[in-house]
Amino acid sequence: MAGALTYTAVDSTSLSTAEIYGQALVELGRAHPEVVALTADLAKSTKIGDFQKEFPDRFFNVGIAEQDMFGIAAGMARAGLVPFLSSFSVFTSLRAADQLHTDLCYQNVNAKVIATHSGTSFGQAGSTHHAICDFAVTRGIPNLTVICPADGYETYNAVMTAYQTPGPFYIRINRGFDRVLYKDTNYGFELGKAVTINEGTDLTIIATGSCVFQAFEAAKFLEVNDGLKVRVLDMHTIKPIDRDAILKAVMDTRRIITVEDHNIIGGLGSAVAEVVVESGKGCAFKKLGIPDQFAPIGLHEDIMSMLGIDSNGIINAVRDLMKMDFEEDDDWDDEA
């Protein structure tokens, strides 16, 4: 990708995902005078302080007023600016849901929502600050593109792609540091196209966000210890979903597990299931995520472990699903 980030792995591990977003925003600000930044008293938490310092006249902190922030951004976008709105994902998807739906998406304006502290990544704050249904909300809104990057490098690619692509975007990133999946930004990120992290024919794990790294770890473990070839897809774009990659996984591996830091209702698992069911092809299928309950309190990695969306949980789910038999033929008619 042109102008790609040249951070080393050291840089990426020394910068949180939100800090990388903050740097990407500064880059965009320097190159494009129409880029403006808005936040609702979360400039520090969402790491856009550098933009504020460099472009004070293009930075707007509206106070703790998310609905107002979305309306202001919509007005700015229609006048020709490109607003980046930064707040916690629980607020961007719920507190301001009507404004996201109507002001940004119905009007189809060129505004980009950076939803931080997503999933259970602000685990200790409790369920008021967990975003466990934002995929369900955002997937249901027309015109909106939804991305959930796996790490800081992918966040950079997502932010740059959002700028380059007209229309409203919802980019969901975590609080704090993410495990680094990619070596740099040059791995062929393409909007709406899953990245194959690991090739395999026995089963496909389709993961998003922080779960991609965990899925990759699980696949490496299963290859060494169980002799399984597990395909891992980084499904960074939740909407529009990569139908081709899902259908290929059905045909090639006949077994799919989805993993997400989100309720199992309405998120990645549901999106994948919709594609599978509409295809008319059957496959063994398991959704890993938050089992339709408010998540426990704790450190993000602990919560992921408790929910079974870390590498151990994924390994167990793979072993269970491998016990399900499928015919090797192409006769789909005799399958229940």
Added chain:
Amino acid sequence: MSLSKQEWLALEKKAHELRLLCLDTTSWAGSGHIGGGMSCMDLLTVLYHKYMRIRVEEPQWPDRDRFILSKGHAGIAYAPVLCDLGFNDPEMLKTFNLSGSKMGIHLDSNKVVGVDASTGSLGHGLPIAVGTALAARVLGKDYITYCLLGDGECDEGSNWEAAMAASHFKVTNLISFVDRNECMIDGKTEDVMKLEPFTDKWEAFGFIVKDIDGQNIKEICDAIDFALANKTDKPVMIILHTKKGAGIDFMEGNYVWHYGAINEEKYNQAKASLEKYYAARVARVEKEAQ
């Protein structure tokens, strides 16, 4: 911009024509938000026929003044204004509210030419207007953003978030109005959810407030002139004291006419009332104009 007698009479004539067109549109649609449409028609007429810098042949002209109709249900008054100006084919009004039409109750800015924001969900317009006005500052443009809120709409907290922002950011290139017709769907505003002391509220939020007769074109012009000449760092809010269904005797001040159906008998009665109303207003101009 002082208002000459000739200009005042011309605006009265245009407002009358637009009220009739609003009535026709309601009749074609079978029903509509005619009460809150009529109460704001004088403002819409004054804005679009005296103050706003717009280009019908270039609707997206970047330097145009903007108008955000936060009380989006008044689309039945707004659509006639935009069609009469030539932004859209007036024939479209005959499809208002009908299946497959580009014009629903709440106008879609991506379908109806001249609409600066898609509104309908209440409490959205003022934030959008603040953003539109702030954008002018960032872009170095001198356009003015006008925004009209309903009074019942002011129950929504998002308006007050935006009011704080307008004041905090000193958004003086925004001129706001509230159509204070004192009615909402379920009753009078003061019965459903008390707004008073309404002027004090806006003042407390940092606005300069003008309370005027919203059915008096001269007073509307004077208030807008005042707001345009404002040299303070406070935004201006103009509270238009109006009547729901203004000009139609059996609707005036009656909250039931927030939304209503018009049959032939009611149409004829309304039309006759509007003609009388216009005659009385012309007589007032003759008496009061200098």
